Amino acid sequence: MLRTLLAALAVTFALALPAIAGKPATAPAAFLSQTDCFEATPDYTSWLASIPQRIEDRPLSRALVESLVPAKAFAFARSAFDCRIVTYASGEQTVSGYVVRPKASATARELPLLVYNRGGNGTYGRLDSLQVFLKLLPLAKAGYVVVASQYRDSDEFGGKDVDDVMRLIDLSLAMPGVDDGRIFLLGQSRGAMMSYMVARQRGDVTAMATIGGVSDLLAGLAWRPEMERVYRARIPGYDSNKQAALGTRSALRWAEQLPADMPVLLLHGEADDRVNVEDARAMADRLRQLERPYKLIVYPGDDHGLRQNWRAARTEILDWFKNAGPLRKGAK
Template sequence: MGRLICTVLGLLMTCAVSAQQSGKPNIENVSNCFRGSFSDHASWVGFMKKRLLARGLDKHKVKKRMSGFLARFPEVEFNAFKQNLSCHIFTYHVDGQDVAGYVIKPKQVNEKLPVIIYNRGGNGNYGAVVFGSMMANLFPLAKEGFVIVGSQYRGTFTQDDDLDEFGGQDVNDVIALADIIPHLDGADSQRVGMIGASRGGMQTHLAMQKMSGVKAIATIAGVVDLNKELAFRPEMEKVYSKRIPNYQAAKTAQLARRSVINWVEDLPKNVPVLLLHGKLDKRVSVENSIRFARALEREQIPNKLVVYKDDNHSLERNKQAVFSVLSKWFHTHL
């Protein structure tokens, strides 16, 4: 018989048997996000202050940094999220690799909730979804009545972060979440959407080539044309060269395959696309989202483009507006 893996923290509806034996997801190492240094707000503050001091910053710089931290992550908000949300991290297995994942959802809900797969940006360990980014970007959305599930992508949080192929085999880590969703307590596997942030936009469109059942997607400063991005931000050559297999020998083909702008006609015609972008974005050009919206129009794919004129890559100045737009979008389409 397959090895029985029971989750006592309520992550899954049932125990999952080894995927090779039963076809069910192999979930291990489940733990609460609100633990250790994140068990309460005071512990988190102490942890952050200790890190700053360890970097050799003088007390004035530490005080200034901590002031900004407390403004961004106030205690009352932390306590409200802890009281009302369930958050767990776990390990799952894809292509023989251990991959870190997480699930965030409201507590004490009497009905199944729509699910949003969140595809993060960055590459390798850079951009990993740590506790702070969960609180800033995912807790507010989960609070609106969604189950949020996501992958850190293979290699993240390990010494072997070169496993990330920037739109290569790592896309399988996103696709594999579809097998986990039906086993998440309180998740409605018939109402699934997907969000891609920055590089996560690329992951979203690549995953959609092999996934079915996703009813709506949204991208935030999504990468849709790697060649255009390279012209806009030449330093990305270092990332492409390091991450993308066979890059030097087949650069044109590798970039084209990862760029949805080249195969818009292959996208499903019944999955609406929301595009959010800051006009002042210096990492991913807003012009690419504008071009992509026009391409979607030509293919008669339902879409909505929202450009925030006074904002940058992270849409930090319009966070509440972004959460409102995302919540309305997915509650409408899921």
């Protein structure tokens, strides 16, 4: 199962091998620190040694990692992309994240900003050096400046950690070579909730896409009651007002507050055992009722991570963002 998942993601990366050259871009001084993603692992051998032997409590063999990211791909990534691990201030918290972009081309054109919002909670689901190859670099290859927050350690599952994403966007828009007129949000699982909450607060998001995304935590809790352990541990004041805490984090309940001309793409596996596919269908129905631009794609038999259809899903996402301008104009 793990091999199937990572192999599907590897297909994504395999498509990401163009010829891009130039000098690396630098982040603004507002970042507290920025370190090259490969500073601690400058060669392939050291990078391989840094990859954990288990992922999500499943074994991850060295042979599998080498098949997903061979030495040639590692060398290419080092030459073609500027990848930074950054830290930044968000309120009183210091938050870490990634900034990944193709190295400057000869035209030095401005690139759109793509904000990837991860799933999970706390340390579970945090991005690591392998996921940089499998998730972030392919998006950067498509011509985006890709940023991703790890969220604060005191994760509130849609509370003040939303500010962490907002702050990262603002810092990223201040970087040279970033087009502040094209901002895209890609949220996976819990990251969809984060994306909706960010979009509600901003008027500059061009379009967003979700993968196995949650938009109704109240209905989701009834379907998957074990999530209450996460909510109780992370959401401030959860026990005193559960309905309000979950409603605030449920875009289905306030979809009319999303930007009216922001196209939303919803991708969901019909066999998802973590977020019910009915969540995506309900959100699509609500967007239809509001006459908002949207598209829902349900993949029969597929799971939470769309392992069987990851390549097709990635194409849908990139096409959605590429055509977001005309969609917005049509919605006005």
